Amino acid sequence: MKLSKGFWQTFKETPTDAEIPSHQLMIRAGLIYKQSAGLFAYLPMGLRALQKVENIIRQEHAKADCYEIRASVITPAELWLESGRWDKMEGQMLKMKDRAGRELCVSPTAEEAFVDVFRKYVSSYKQLPVCLYQINTKFRDEIRPRYGVMRSREFIMKDAYSFHPNEESMHETYKKMYDVYSNIWNRMGLKYIVVDADGGTMASAGSRTQEFQVIADSGEDRVLHCPECGYAANIEAAEGKRVIEFSKTDKKIELVDTPDKKTMEEVCGFLKVDKKHSLKSVVYSAITGNDEKFVLVLLVGDDELNEIKLKTLMKCDHLRPALEGDLDKLQIPAGFLGPYKIDRKKIKVVYDKAIDLSASFVTGGLQKDKHYLHFVPNRDDKEIEVSDLRLSNAGDHCSKCKKGILKEIKGIEVGQIFELGDRYTKSMNVTILDQNGKAIHPLMGCYGIGTTRTVAAAIEQNNDADGIIWPVSIAPYHVHFVVISKNEDFIKMSYEIYDQLIHNGIEVVLDDRNVGPGFKFKDADLLGLPLRLTLGERDYAQDGMLEIRDRRSGKAKKIMKENLIQEIKEWLLQKQNDELKSARV
């Protein structure tokens, strides 16, 4: 690209609505343009980086015998009604009607569409396993889009779907895709961590799934990591064990006044008790269809509830915290909730398994301005149901090796791999014949990568005060060629060098604009291509050399015009190797 003829504009000022570095830099460096909330246009520089990511993905998938297709982005309601997700994904889906009144939606994901393609063409175990993928636009009507393309409503995702005659084949492909995914981010030189995850509404409960998390302070995901054995999991799925010194007592349960003390902090502060010697009571409503059940969850005072665990326990479609109105209906005073003598007909009660049932706790009095002291669950409560419900936390003991202490890391989820099993083939009634001529539901795996999010994550991890620092593998171009001269002969020379670089396979941007050198250098730093090449009238007149400079290290070197191609190729190769080594955690 010659900038004098190109389409590229940078901004000196940081846009007010951009919060995190990658979002600010993508706008300032002229990579993207926001057209509406959560909707972006990719400009030439941004699009090239995105295409680099996509091509790495294509190359790595090809190695694993995955074939690219492209399903339609708009899909008919029938497909979603078949799988039962037309209503389940309500809210996330952008639905519409065509002129005949048929209902359609913009795909938020494509399991149904791929199953639909699969069932048309595959009918025998002999055709399996097979893995198809696409790189295509998705739309999820996020309640709150934010952080630029990190959480946009329209985005581009690579989604792959594999089909299998049996579990063994499904496990095998899962493992293969794990390697494919690792190679992809390795090649980009990103620091990432693979973590155990929760399947959410995608997979059946308990099925295998892992997330690939690019490590970044601005990440929205919390990951727990054991430095001893390397165990890592999304905090939602993490298994940590809390070790607490509980307090024991022989004293009888006692009702005391706690006027206007409603929160844990207030009650424990007032009674001068550590929060871990009290029970936190939270009420949730579990909804399945028209059926609504209430559940009282008891946790150690300073623990948090893991809603996913509760949702699994309740086997419900939706879960929401109870509102004051619900509590009024149940005739329970908000702020003074507790298990002691509560009516089990109205509400289910579950103790978290971290609670020592023989220890003594402070708990709500079930009447206004009252709490109990010395509540001992297995002495004072007759019906006790225990389940694992707490959110694991940094500081927990690792459940895998029993030695390490879990640490928290923030991550950006750029990919997730699932073993789906027969969830979709069953609901959509897809069968193939096995060796015995028997009809079976094939098993599925699915594997997603946020391509647009990967670009943002790469910038999030590679930037400094001056701008972006692209990894070589996904940089929009390799070399930012700055010419400093007004002399026509020099401009002409820069065009010759530019052509020469292109002929040798080096992707180059030539800044031949009629602006000052400072302006060009600032722009080059902001865009952050791996190498900057400078042809300056002043220096060239002195020694006949050009300057080549590394954006990341700032290291610079003078080189003769004749050696340009070779030097640049060597630098790029060296940089790429260095980046490969720095990946993964």
Add this chain to the structure above:
RNA sequence: CGGAGCGUAGCGCAGCUUGGUAGCGCAUCUGCUUUGGGAGCAGAGGGUCGUUGGUUCAAAUCCAAUCGCUCCGACCA
């Protein structure tokens, strides 16, 4: 959806309290000068003040409604 805030030129903002017919910096255009870290001088173009309605002799300014955007929360393969 609940809470908060903001909509004035492409971008960043002032003006609004106390109504009098819109301004600054950057960007853009022209000319001259300037070329190793976002140049200087001189001039120019560009705004239904988000929209609609109301109050008023007069509304960017006051009132109401509405739309859009952002932040916090809930939501999230």
